[in-house]
Amino acid sequence: MKFIVKAGDSSDKGDARPQNEERKLAVDEEGNLSPYNPVTDMTPQEKELKVQEDIPRNLREVQRVLEERVGLNRSFDLVLREMVFGSKRVGIFYCNGFAKDTVLTDIITRLSYVDKEAVSHHTVETFMDMLIPHIQVKSYRKMSEIVGQVLMGGTALFIEGEAAAIAIDAKSYPARSTEEPDLERVVRGSRDGFVETLLINVTLVRRRLRDERFKLEIMQIGKRTKTDVCIAYINDIADADLVQSVKDKIEKVNIDGLPLGEKQLEEAIVNRGWNPYPMVRYSERPDVVSAHLLEGHVCVFVDTSPSVMILPTTFFHHVQHAEEYRQTPFIGTYLRWVRFAGIMASLFLLPLWFLMVMDPALKPAGLEFLGPQKEGTLPLLVQFLLADIGIDLMRMAAVHTPTPLATAMGLVAAILVGDIAVKTGLFINEVILYLALASIGMFATPSYELGLANRITRLVLLIAVAIFKVPGLVIGGTLWLLWLATRRSYNSPYMWPLIPFNAKSFFSILLRRPVLAGKTRLSLTKPVDGTRQPK
Structure with missing residues (x-):
């Protein structure tokens, strides 16, 4: 066994190579150095890899390599079709599910009329430049490259006696229609x-x-x-x-x-x-x-x-929706404010109501009616947690329930579970009411991921209020805002333009401005061309 080492700069004047050329030396088991031969000193693994990388000139050898490499004749969707075009035997290799049969049939029909003289010299170039009627054709000399093209959906042509293969990009992926998300x-x-x-x-x-x-x-x-x-x-x-x-x-x-x-x-x-x-x-x-x-x-x-x-x-990218820009600026601004109110309700409505129930002195004048009219069997915090988890269970059940049964599942959840839970005293009416309002705000959040994250924040604030009351809500909300302000998305502040404050950009978030009023692009992305209305 020989080990390969690299020699430094040569100072031997008799060496015809440049002094800065890096030389490789082979070290045998006895520690003797000898010049490294890239062919004879290859390891068995290196030799096998090189053999597999070279495209064989014989189709029988091509078939053997494909059987070892990709499982030809074991995977039912891999096909090697051998045909003779002119005087050349050709192996057509493709994945049955990807092949665009109408296009390949036209190509094979064209090649069937090729005479022997046309493909006797410069065969690969002749096939590519003159005989294959397709817009995307390329030749490869490595087996891994041509196999990769086939596994991506292309079709390979292996030609007897040639060390290169031709890839034809005639594929058809299974795809659904471009319907509205x-x-x-x-x-x-x-x-x-x-x-x-x-x-x-x-x-x-x-x-x-x-x-x-x-x-x-x-x-x-x-x-x-x-x-x-x-x-x-x-x-x-x-x-x-x-x-x-x-x-x-x-x-x-x-x-x-x-x-x-x-x-x-x-x-x-x-x-x-x-x-x-x-x-x-x-x-x-x-x-x-x-x-x-x-x-x-x-x-x-x-x-x-x-x-x-x-x-x-940023955070504010997740609270905007395309519908705001499909309406007039006034209506778009109104829709945006309603959505903002729903998002804030999904975060702070339950903690605020819970805080006023725990400390009735905090209720503003005229809102003394807020609060439970009767006590429930379970503590309010436990009711909130159970109801919140229950809504998540219903949401997941709706995803996994077949469409014809979704309506029946909703009736079961609303009538049997919700109504009976209130009548038996397990929950009180106000908990169901405010939790439903908060859930509507979560579902009104344009970003599904942001809605789920806000739900976790709401649960944390509820626990903080239950333990620390007013300081829990104030400190919890402040820490939440500071934590988001320290996040960065590709070196961009997550709470921009609120933190750091940018008055012009923040005004654009509060109001859906007319199209022609936006003359510059956002500074957040550091655009090269910041002008939106070119002269």
């Missing part, structure tokens, strides 16, 4: 939404952004899944440092695969640990993604995922 519905507006196919998703955005500076850079993540990840940005708007930072973090992800798509990638690149608040915004609407790209954001598409990540993101 359930989480971001609008009354008036476009009804198309992202699907699980990457190419369809980027096409929906490019349809809205016909800018020649709109860039889509793709890379593969995952040793086994080799998931396609696309980074989208507008070149002369997005900050170059932000784009490079996102690319660097994605490239450094070392994982076997991303079967759950964008969510696993988010945890890998954002690294937010146990933080319940979302550090990125998800959207399934191409118009929302296009609007953020025009603001200088970077968007990340992940194949097999219908949601797109938007970076960087």
Whole structure:
């Protein structure tokens, strides 16, 4: 066995190589040094890898390598079809579920009329440049590259006697229609939404952004899944440092695969640990993604995922909805304030009512009627916790219940559980009322992830009020705000423009301004071109 070491600069004048050339030496078991031969001194593993990387010139050998490498003849969806075109025997390798049979049939029909003279010289170049009638054709000389193209949906042509193979990008992915996403519905507006196919998703955005500076850079993540990840940005708007930072973090992800798509990638690149608040915004609407790209954001598409990540993101990005921009500025502002009120109610309504019940002296004049009219069997805090967990159980049950049975499940939950629980004294009416109002505020939150995080915050505030009363609510709310203010999303303050305060941008959050009133882009993303109305 020989071990490979590297020699330093050579000072031997008889050595014809440059002095700075790095030389490799082989060390045998007895400790003797000898020049390293890259062929004879290969380890068995290195030799096997090199043999497998080279595309065999013989189709029988190609078949053997494919059987060892990808399980040809064991996996029923992998097919190697051998045919003769002219004087050349060709092996057509493809995945049966991905192959676009109509296109491949046309290609095979064209190749069937090839004469022997046409393919006798420069066979690979002739096939690519003259004989294969397709818009995406490329040759490869490594087995791993050509196999990767087939597993992505392409079709490979192995030619007898040639050390290169041709990949034809004729694939058809199973995909559903681009229907409106359930989480971001609008009354008036476009009804198309992202699907699980990457190419369809980027096409929906490019349809809205016909800018020649709109860039889509793709890379593969995952040793086994080799998931396609696309980074989208507008070149002369997005900050170059932000784009490079996102690319660097994605490239450094070392994982076997991303079967759950964008969510696993988010945890890998954002690294937010146990933080319940979302550090990125998800959207399934191409118009929302296009609007953020025009603001200088970077968007990340992940194949097999219908949601797109938007970076960087603040707390206030999660409380805006496309419906506000589909109405007039006045109505949009009204809808926004109603939504803000619902979000605040989901956070502080229950703790405030609980505090006034514990200390009736805190009730404002005229609101003396607030409070339980009768005592329940369980303490109020236990009632809140049980009812909150019960709502979560009903929400999860609604997700897993077939649609025809969802209505029946709602009746069971509302009548049998809720009504009987009040009549038996397990819960009091006020607890059900205020918890229902808080839950409506949570469901009115545009971001599903933010709504869940606010629910956790509400439970913490309830416990703090039960233990410390007024100081618990004040200190708990202050710590919550300070904790969010110290979070950062790709070096952007999470509570911007409230902390640090930016009057102009904060005014834009409170009011849905007319389109022509927004003449500049957000300073948060540090856009290269900050003008929204070019001259």
